[in-house]
Amino acid sequence: AQSVTQLDSHVSVSEGTPVLLRCNYSSSYSPSLFWYVQHPNKGLQLLLKYTSAATLVKGINGFEAEFKKSETSFHLTKPSAHMSDAAEYFCVVSAMNYGGSQGNLIFGKGTKLSVKP
Amino acid sequence: NAGVTQTPKFQVLKTGQSMTLQCAQDMNHNSMYWYRQDPGMGLRLIYYSASEGTTDKGEVPNGYNVSRLNKREFSLRLESAAPSQTSVYFCASEMAAGNTIYFGEGSWLTVV
Numbered sequence: 001a002q003s004v005t006q007l008d009s010h011v012s013v014s015e016g017t018p019v020l021l022r023c024n025y026s027s028s029y030s031p032s033l034f035w036y037v038q039h040p041n042k043g044l045q046l047l048l049k050y051t052s053a054a055t056l057v058k059g060i061n062g063f064e065a066e067f068k069k070s071e072t073s074f075h076l077t078k079p080s081a082h083m084s085d086a087a088e089y090f091c092v093v094s095a096m097n098y099g100g101s102q103g104n105l106i107f108g109k110g111t112k113l114s115v116k117p
Numbered sequence: 118n119a120g121v122t123q124t125p126k127f128q129v130l131k132t133g134q135s136m137t138l139q140c141a142q143d144m145n146h147n148s149m150y151w152y153r154q155d156p157g158m159g160l161r162l163i164y165y166s167a168s169e170g171t172t173d174k175g176e177v178p179n180g181y182n183v184s185r186l187n188k189r190e191f192s193l194r195l196e197s198a199a200p201s202q203t204s205v206y207f208c209a210s211e212m213a214a215g216n217t218i219y220f221g222e223g224s225w226l227t228v229v
Contacts, residue, residue, distance in 0.1 A: 009157070034218075043207065043222040044160075090159060094218075105150070105209075105218060107159035 002027045002093050006108035014116045019063075019078040021111045023091030026072060032094035033074045034105075035065055039087045047089075050074065061085070086115045119143050123208045123221035130198045130228045138193040138224050140208030148211050149191035150175075150218075151183060153204040160207060166191055198228040 007022040025031060035047040048059025055067045065076045074091060091108040121142045130136055142149065147168050152160040162175030166185040180202060182194045191210075195202055208221040 036220075041223075044220040046217055046219075049217060105160075105162070107152075107161070109157060109159040 002031065002106050004091050004093050004106050004108040006089075006091050006111050008111050009109065010112045010114070012114040012116065013081045015083055016080050019076070019081045019085065019113065021076040021089050021091075021113065023065075023074045023076065023108060024072055025074060025091070025093050027093060033065075033067060034092040034094070035059065035063070035074075035076050036090045036092060037087050038090065038110075044090065047076070081113075081115045083115050083117065086113055088112045121208055121210055121219050121221040123206075123224050125224060126222065127225045128227070130195075130226065132199060132228060134198050135194065135196050136198065136226075137195075138206055138208070138226075139190070140192065140221060141190045142208075142210040142219070143189065144210065144212070144219065145188070146210040146212050146219075147188075148213065149185065150209040151181075151191070151193045152207045152209065153177065154207060154223075155204050163193065163206075195226075198226075200228045202226065203228045 003026040005024045013019055030052050033050040036044040037047050038044050047063050048057045048065055050057045050067045058064045063078050065074055067074050088110045090110050093106045124139045150165045151163040154160045161177050163177055163181050164175055164183040166172045169188045172183050172185055184192050206224045209218050211218040
């Protein structure tokens, strides 16, 4: 079975400092992995996705994530935080054969990022 | 360029009332999903439809029914609303498993 664990429920950084949001996954085969961002009272927006091409994936707004199979990790990073990055971030794995049928998404519980001036 | 459209955006129901959340996508996607989001729980799958004419239960289907009316539309029905169904509901769609999933803006439902 597939699962996703986001290791921090809340991360606080100062503006201009690096961001690291940690995600570990469990999958019995090579998964598709995603990071989504949700700003307050808004829907979810795709930041980036990994689908077995390059292990370092670049996304929107300066975010990137590295797929490390040996560590079963897919951590999200950004070199310099901006106030507008304050939001909730979800690590997601695409699970094939959920309930024996087509795939669906397994969500982590989210990491709330706060950015201090 | 609408993407995934959900209605209504906000709704307050009394316990025992019924309602239907509507979802439509204009991207010709095969798969559609209904999720609910509760604080500290992430998103949990209620029902999904892998293709037109098929629906399957997700992680938390109790108290809900769905209809895949056609390729574009996937509705979620609460037959007898309960306070435990107070949540934010998201509809989503994708061309096929493993592709990019697109979400609607969410529907805020309160059951009193």
